[in-house]
Amino acid sequence: MTADLITILADTESSMTKAIAHLETELGRIRAGKANPSMLDGVMVDYYGNPTPVNQVANVTTMDARTISVQPWEKNMLAVIERGIIAANIGINPQNDGNIIRLFLPPLTEERRKELVKRCNGEGENAKVSIRNIRRDSIEQIKKLQKDGLSEDECKDAEKEAQDKTDRFIILVEKHLAGKEKEIMSV
Numbered sequence: 001m002t003a004d005l006i007t008i009l010a011d012t013e014s015s016m017t018k019a020i021a022h023l024e025t026e027l028g029r030i031r032a033g034k035a036n037p038s039m040l041d042g043v044m045v046d047y048y049g050n051p052t053p054v055n056q057v058a059n060v061t062t063m064d065a066r067t068i069s070v071q072p073w074e075k076n077m078l079a080v081i082e083r084g085i086i087a088a089n090i091g092i093n094p095q096n097d098g099n100i101i102r103l104f105l106p107p108l109t110e111e112r113r114k115e116l117v118k119r120c121n122g123e124g125e126n127a128k129v130s131i132r133n134i135r136r137d138s139i140e141q142i143k144k145l146q147k148d149g150l151s152e153d154e155c156k157d158a159e160k161e162a163q164d165k166t167d168r169f170i171i172l173v174e175k176h177l178a179g180k181e182k183e184i185m186s187v
Contacts (some may be wrong), residue, residue, distance in 0.1 A: 004145055005158045012138040012162055015177040016131050016169040023127040023173060027180045030116055035105050040070070045077070045084035054081055058136070063102070065103075070101040082118075108184075116184050124177040128170055135166040 028038050037060040042052040054060065057060050058072040058081055070085075072078055078096055085094045085103070092103045108116070146155040 001154060001157075001158070002145075002150065003014050005142065005150075005154065008138050008141050008145075009165070011056060011115055012134055014164055015134045016165060019127050019130040019134065020169060020172055020176070023176060024128075025104075026123045026126075027120060029177060030119055030180070030184075034065050035037070035068045037062060037068060039053075039068065039084070039090060040088075040103075041086040043084050043090070047077070054078060054084060057081065066105045066107075068092075068103040069104070070103070071099070075099075113184050117181050118175055120184070122182045126171050127173045131166055131169045131173070135162050138162045 017148050028036070031042060037055070038059055040054050043054040043150055045051075045054050045057060054070065057074070057077050058070045060068065060070050063069050070081055072081055078101065082094045082096050082101055085092070085101070092105060094152070095102045095104065142150075142155050142158045142162070146152065
């Protein structure tokens with residue numbers, strides 16, 4: 001196998017690994033009934049005119065399985081953080097006691113659990129599409145090499161290897177989705 005083919009296949013695997021890492025991040029943001037500080041990762045607040053992640057202006061911790069506490073480093077940021085959490089529309093109402101903001105996660109209803117599973121499946125589908133697009137791009141690169149004089153057998157082998165990588169990563173996506181669905185649906 002030529003160095004170009006090895007590079008293409010290595011890039012393919014690297015990109016697919018990044019797609020899985022992105023899926024893991026997105027699935028981590030979907031709450032499964034347990035409080036997790038990463039649920040606030042996408043929440044931005046106005047910090048002196050600059051949009052800033054909430055975890056850079058406050059200490060975000062879990063007090064127990066159903067409570068997240070947000071303690072700002074500057075007291076004047078309480079209202080700003082509270083508005084940012086409400087604006088992020090994460091489905092939790094902040095409770096401000098003047099020193100700390102508490103987020104109480106309500107227990108999940110059956111209907112809400114099914115909604116969350118649908119959201120997870122949507123994220124999984126996005127990951128699969130991304131992986132298939134990576135496969136398509138690598139196969140296009142392999143076909144270009146074939147036009148430039150690479151043998152047909154080497155190209156077919158490389159295309160088969162790209163397909164095998166794709167199949168392997170699609171199975172990995174399915175495993176992640178099954179695990180998250182089990183986590184969400186368990187009461």
